[in-house]
Amino acid sequence: MEESVEYLAGAFAVAWLLVFGYVLMMARRQRRLEQDIALLRETLQNRQQD
């Protein structure tokens, strides 16, 4: 890579990695929590039926 754009490319890469990494982490957390909710609701429903 040309020296003139090395810093520019580096700055954009770091900033976007941070943002995309955070978005990805949030999406994974949301999916896990929604799975937990589904499981808890099912357990609650089964308990009410018993």
Place this chain on the structure above:
Amino acid sequence: MTRERDLWMLGLDIIAAIAMFIALYMALVWVPDAANLTTPVERAAQHIFYLHMGVNVGAGLGFLVTFIASIAYLLSRRRIWDMIAVSSVELGVIFATAVLATGSIWARPTWNTWWTWDPRLTTAAIVWLLYIAYLMLRGALEDSAQRARFAAVYGIFAFFSVPLTFMSIRWWRTIHPVVLGGSNPEAQGGFALGPSIRLTMFVSMVAFAILYAALLGHRVRLEQTAEAIERLKEQLA
């Protein structure tokens, strides 16, 4: 979660993506190099400025919203304000990390160093550490009401470091350029804000403000889902 809210959030996501695309295009392709910079490396690195200003807006909004939400929580004791406060701090820390990283990378070709204990850089690092401490404080408290109360008080006091950082380049001797509302004759790597540079900076700042709002919506939803789980667990206990 309501379907109406999901649609609003999707709409905001799309607007944020379009705004970011426009901001990136303007910063990397459309805007000309700053005329007064002499070397190709300096001229190319100056384009980091638009990203640096954008993530600065994200960090500033993150901490300002936390300040407002913390006051609102203490006045109303409504849980939603605490959720907004913690979500906003997390986003603020992500953007503040990007501010420090982009600033440091830009400093290398401009100031010939990755870091210097200049008043602006020092106060920005203090802000970053203060809000990481906010997240650590929350992690250390078990009781949710106590956690929300302590965090709200901390969130209010921590915010005073933000205007101090903004004003640091106006109050103290520094090599950091003053971009908004003033100038610094001792600045190194400064440049004139022509109409195209000003417009690109403004578009980048607006784009990052929209991105912040979109991410905040998703992060608050995460908090609400976590609370719904706690309620279900209480019912099962």
